[in-house]
Amino acid sequence: MIRQDYNRIDPKRRSTLDHKKKQFATPTYKQQEYPHRLNLYEIPPTAEITLEQFEQWAIDRLRILAELEACSFRNKTLTETAAYITPLLQKWLPLHSNSSSSAGAQDENLKLERQKDHYSHFILRLAFSSTEDLRRRFARIECSLFKLRFQNDDARERQAFVESLQLDWEVVSEEEKRTLATDLQNATPGLRKQEVEEGGWFKVDFETVPELVESRRVFLKRGKAYVPVREQMSMVLAGFNERVDKGLELAARALPRLDEDDRLTPILNHLSRNFATPDSTLSDSDSALPGAPINAASIDHLSQHFPLCMRNLYMTLRKNSHLKHFGRLQYTLFLKGIGLTLEDCLIFWRQAFKLITDDTFNKEYRYNVRHAYGEVGGDATRRGRGYSPFSCQKILTEHPPGSGESHGCPYRHFSADNLTTLLQTTGVNDRDVLRGVKEDVEKKRYHIACNRVFDWYVHF
Amino acid sequence: MPHSTVTDPVAPSSPTEEDSVLPDAPPHAVDEVKEEREEADENEQEDGDTIREAPKADVKLEDIFNDDDEDDDEFSSSGAATAKVESSPPAAPLQLAPAAKYTDPEVMLAFYQRLFPFRYLFQWLNHSMKPSNDFGHREFAFTLQNDAYLRYQSFPTGDLLRKDILRLNPSRFEIGPVYTANPRDRKTLRKSTAFRPIAKELVFDIDLTDYDEIRTCCDKANICHKCWSFVTMAIKVVDAALREDFGFEHIMWVYSGRRGAHAWISDKRARNMDDQKRKALAGYLELIKGGAQSGKRVNVKRPLHPHLARSLDILKDHFQRDILEDQDPWAEPQKAERLLQLLPDKALNDALRKKWDTAPGRSSTSKWADIDALAKSGASKTLDGKALLDAKQDIVLEYTYPRLDVEVSKKQIHLLKSPFVIHPKTGRVCVPIDTRRLAKFDPLGVPTVTELLGEIDEYDGRDLREEGEGKKAQDYEKTSLKPYVDYFRSYVAGLLKDEKGVKREREDDDAMEF
Ligand SMILES: [Zn+2]
Numbered sequence: 005m006i007r008q009d010y011n012r013i014d015p016k017r018r019s020t021l022d023h024k025k026k027q028f029a030t031p032t033y034k035q036q037e038y039p040h041r042l043n044l045y046e047i048p049p050t051a052e053i054t055l056e057q058f059e060q061w062a063i064d065r066l067r068i069l070a071e072l073e074a075c076s077f078r079n080k081t082l083t084e085t086a087a088y089i090t091p092l093l094q095k096w097l098p099l100h101s102n103s104s105s106s107a108g109a110q111d112e113n114l115k116l117e118r119q120k121d122h123y124s125h126f127i128l129r130l131a132f133s134s135t136e137d138l139r140r141r142f143a144r145i146e147c148s149l150f151k152l153r154f155q156n157d158d159a160r161e162r163q164a165f166v167e168s169l170q171l172d173w174e175v176v177s178e179e180e181k182r183t184l185a186t187d188l189q190n191a192t193p194g195l196r197k198q199e200v201e202e203g204g205w206f207k208v209d210f211e212t213v214p215e216l217v218e219s220r221r222v223f224l225k226r227g228k229a230y231v232p233v234r235e236q237m238s239m240v241l242a243g244f245n246e247r248v249d250k251g252l253e254l255a256a257r258a259l260p261r262l263d264e265d266d267r268l269t270p271i272l273n274h275l276s277r278n279f280a281t282p283d284s285t286l287s288d289s290d291s292a293l294p295g296a297p298i299n300a301a302s303i304d305h306l307s308q309h310f311p312l313c314m315r316n317l318y319m320t321l322r323k324n325s326h327l328k329h330f331g332r333l334q335y336t337l338f339l340k341g342i343g344l345t346l347e348d349c350l351i352f353w354r355q356a357f358k359l360i361t362d363d364t365f366n367k368e369y370r371y372n373v374r375h376a377y378g379e380v381g382g383d384a385t386r387r388g389r390g391y392s393p394f395s396c397q398k399i400l401t402e403h404p405p406g407s408g409e410s411h412g413c414p415y416r417h418f419s420a421d422n423l424t425t426l427l428q429t430t431g432v433n434d435r436d437v438l439r440g441v442k443e444d445v446e447k448k449r450y451h452i453a454c455n456r457v458f459d460w461y462v463h464f
Numbered sequence: 465m466p467h468s469t470v471t472d473p474v475a476p477s478s479p480t481e482e483d484s485v486l487p488d489a490p491p492h493a494v495d496e497v498k499e500e501r502e503e504a505d506e507n508e509q510e511d512g513d514t515i516r517e518a519p520k521a522d523v524k525l526e527d528i529f530n531d532d533d534e535d536d537d538e539f540s541s542s543g544a545a546t547a548k549v550e551s552s553p554p555a556a557p558l559q560l561a562p563a564a565k566y567t568d569p570e571v572m573l574a575f576y577q578r579l580f581p582f583r584y585l586f587q588w589l590n591h592s593m594k595p596s597n598d599f600g601h602r603e604f605a606f607t608l609q610n611d612a613y614l615r616y617q618s619f620p621t622g623d624l625l626r627k628d629i630l631r632l633n634p635s636r637f638e639i640g641p642v643y644t645a646n647p648r649d650r651k652t653l654r655k656s657t658a659f660r661p662i663a664k665e666l667v668f669d670i671d672l673t674d675y676d677e678i679r680t681c682c683d684k685a686n687i688c689h690k691c692w693s694f695v696t697m698a699i700k701v702v703d704a705a706l707r708e709d710f711g712f713e714h715i716m717w718v719y720s721g722r723r724g725a726h727a728w729i730s731d732k733r734a735r736n737m738d739d740q741k742r743k744a745l746a747g748y749l750e751l752i753k754g755g756a757q758s759g760k761r762v763n764v765k766r767p768l769h770p771h772l773a774r775s776l777d778i779l780k781d782h783f784q785r786d787i788l789e790d791q792d793p794w795a796e797p798q799k800a801e802r803l804l805q806l807l808p809d810k811a812l813n814d815a816l817r818k819k820w821d822t823a824p825g826r827s828s829t830s831k832w833a834d835i836d837a838l839a840k841s842g843a844s845k846t847l848d849g850k851a852l853l854d855a856k857q858d859i860v861l862e863y864t865y866p867r868l869d870v871e872v873s874k875k876q877i878h879l880l881k882s883p884f885v886i887h888p889k890t891g892r893v894c895v896p897i898d899t900r901r902l903a904k905f906d907p908l909g910v911p912t913v914t915e916l917l918g919e920i921d922e923y924d925g926r927d928l929r930e931e932g933e934g935k936k937a938q939d940y941e942k943t944s945l946k947p948y949v950d951y952f953r954s955y956v957a958g959l960l961k962d963e964k965g966v967k968r969e970r971e972d973d974d975a976m977e978f
Binding site for chain 2: 218219220227245406
């Protein structure tokens with residue numbers, strides 16, 4: 005039964021049409037071979053497993069993904085994340101290299117580990133394919149997991165794995181390397197001159213290495229990217245990413261047909277619910293927070309206790325009697341999160357935009373505030389209570405502020421000098437705190453900087 | 465038009481009304497939300513170069529708020545749609561009232577009827593003469609004279625597009641992506657995921673308002689020849705990177721009608737890029753990030769990436785002439801202070817400040833020269849020559865490097881104003897810019913629609929008097945629009961020629977396989 009369901013979303017059917025992907029199209033209907041520890045998850049599982057395994061394996065993987073996502077929300081570095089997650093992986097989702105056993109890939113334990121890894125990925129892929137948001141998050145965390153494992157892999161086995169992928173890489177000739185030496189050197193940070201001349205270089209379509217292109221860390225010439233061997237990882241990652249994205253899309257299209265199977269649907273639903281947005285819990289507690297009620301008039305007073313990003317928005321709003329759209333959005337959702345009602349929020353914005361008429365306000369801004377509260381937009385059944393306040397992660401990573409915009413995180417988006425000035429304006433004059441913040445920010449630990457200031461306020 | 469959605473973009477008045485817009489929509493379609501647009505605030509008004517984002521399967525709140533690009537008040541006073549148009553209006557002499565304005569519906573209509581190059585527009589978007597899904601599944605969006613906004617229009621052929629435009633007489637229209645299915649059928653598809661964008665030209669948007677903090681000659685919607693040079697510089701730099709680094713060949717630059725330019729890249733490889741790849745490419749070209757609060761705006765690594773080295777090479781002459789001389793950005797003392805902030809050596813800065821204090825109004829050209837002069841004279845004992853050189857390069861880049869509105873480039877689904885439409889505020893035609901004669905392009909000399917129609921009348925009048933024989937001229941040939949249409953035609957011909965090659969290759973490929 006389960007096997008049939010997977011067959012329905014078999015991406016092979018598409019790939020067999022593409023002669024370039026034929027290497028992946030070997031049909032397998034029984035136990036699969038896992039010659040490598042790593043897996044690009046291109047071939048869906050076909051063997052039968054029990055319902056208990058189905059659920060347990062998925063839950064075990066989910067634990068890991070949830071922990072990984074939490075690490076990224078806390079801005080942990082790759083090394084910190086690896087240190088934190090490795091023991092958890094050992095416990096819930098171990099995956100050993102061939103060299104760990106004398107039997108190599110034939111070892112039964114290794115086979116079982118790899119099967120669990122393989123199946124649990126596909127089960128969660130199915131569970132999280134239902135919405136764009138879930139798909140995006142799933143793909144992102146799966147990529148970090150893959151990256152961690154890739155980095156920790158035994159060097160020789162990793163190389164064997166990479167070669168098995170048969171990616172479309174063309175070797176740069178010695179002569180071309182010589183002609184382009186200066187460009188290669190200048191375009192590729194962190195390479196010694198000798199490495200440029202003696203190291204291996206590949207030519208690939210620039211589309212294969214979006215990360216390198218985006219950060220301008222690669223030489224481009226007429227559509228080809230010139231990549232040193234050591235960047236292999238980012239290319240493999242890009243390939244992994246692309247496959248997961250495609251797989252999720254296929255799974256999403258297959259999902260409605262799964263409704264017929266009344267055994268799987270509840271499990272899948274349960275799994276995806278457990279993966280709900282971490283900050284959405286906030287909007288679930290509608291009941292007012294303890295303390296005095298919050299209304300439009302109390303925002304002025306309360307704003308002195310707001311985190312710096314919101315404080316900055318507040319100050320800009322008061323200064324200009326206006327905020328640009330992302331600022332309005334970030335601030336509206338924050339106000340909503342601290343318990344301001346829609347009515348009060350509308351009053352607040354109406355009063356804050358001193359320079360416009362009621363008519364303009366009603367025409368141009370009212371709708372968006374109502375939308376943020378889930379009053380309008382979408383269809384009524386999906387609308388729920390609108391949107392959750394932005395997480396720090398979102399504020400830090402999405403839509404950096406442009407000219408004249410004030411949203412975002414000051415710890416991240418302000419220059420050091422401007423940040424210090426802003427902090428001083430808000431009353432933070434303690435030299436130790438300011439120095440600490442500066443160091444935090446240099447290390448990109450924006451949360452810690454923010455907490456440091458908060459702690460200082462509390463103990464002040 | 466059973467599938468078209470007409471919504472008033474300005475003000476939904478009650479929830480019932482909003483919900484009634486899409487009674488039959490699949491659960492994820494949220495068109496009506498997207499179509500709700502907020503009028504731009506006066507102080508953030510941008511060009512009429514509207515870029516809108518079409519709905520995705522899941523609407524994101526920021527997209528709904530993402531409306532500062534909008535500028536849709538042009539017709540707020542022009543009243544309801546008055547255009548009563550037959551399917552083929554008579555091509556009589558125009559005889560516009562002398563005071564006819566380009567916002568008059570009859571002027572727009574005459575323009576579409578007699579001058580708009582529908583044929584080449586079709587070929588450009590279709591990539592072949594024979595109608596295909598590249599055109600048929602392509603979204604068009606119309607802004608009508610009463611400001612209503614029609615999304616998801618599509619047409620099997622260029623002729624049918626023309627017919628509908630003559631019928632509806634939109635004040636402008638936009639071009640979106642090619643979808644997996646006909647946009648008009650999107651609601652009949654069983655699953656919302658079956659309807660998604662699959663291809664679109666790669667586009668770029670340059671707008672002079674993004675230069676307001678460094679341009680001294682004009683601000684907001686105003687432009688002059690001095691600040692147009694920012695656009696010229698941007699086009700040179702981006703065009704070079706697209707050709708030399710990314711290998712694109714079919715790049716068309718289009719004047720946006722007021723204070724900017726758009727690039728449309730039609731290479732097949734560019735059209736097929738997904739959003740992640742578009743984002744990567746935009747990131748590669750983007751240099752000036754961060755808000756007004758972020759201090760020194762350019763801090764690039766050394767050695768310079770070849771793209772930046774080439775850009776600097778293109779830009780340094782412009783810097784001397786277009787920035788130092790024309791913009792004179794540091795003439796006043798407090799502005800010169802901004803320059804000093806960008807320089808690395810305190811002792812040198814002190815010496816410069818002292819010198820400039822005694823010579824108020826010293827020009828930027830002289831001040832820029834003073835930096836090296838004082839550095840050489842040993843004004844600072846601590847001076848690091850390399851750091852100074854790097855800082856000066858960073859400054860050149862900060863004042864000349866293209867400021868792109870990269871959000872436009874990152875998504876397939878963005879809509880962008882079509883070439884050859886009329887900019888509602890200026891009446892100018894959004895003409896293509898011939899990059900071989902880039903320096904000669906004069907945005908203020910681009911013909912307006914009323915001028916063009918006048919030229920036709922004048923020509924026809926002359927023609928009558930002279931009883932001329934021979935081949936009858938097409939209307940556009942009677943006007944100063946001719947060189948732009950001719951350029952467009954030859955550009956499109958080049959694209960089609962290459963596309964044919966691509967198709968044949970593809971067919972060969974298939975043939976080998978089976
Ligand atoms: Zn100007």
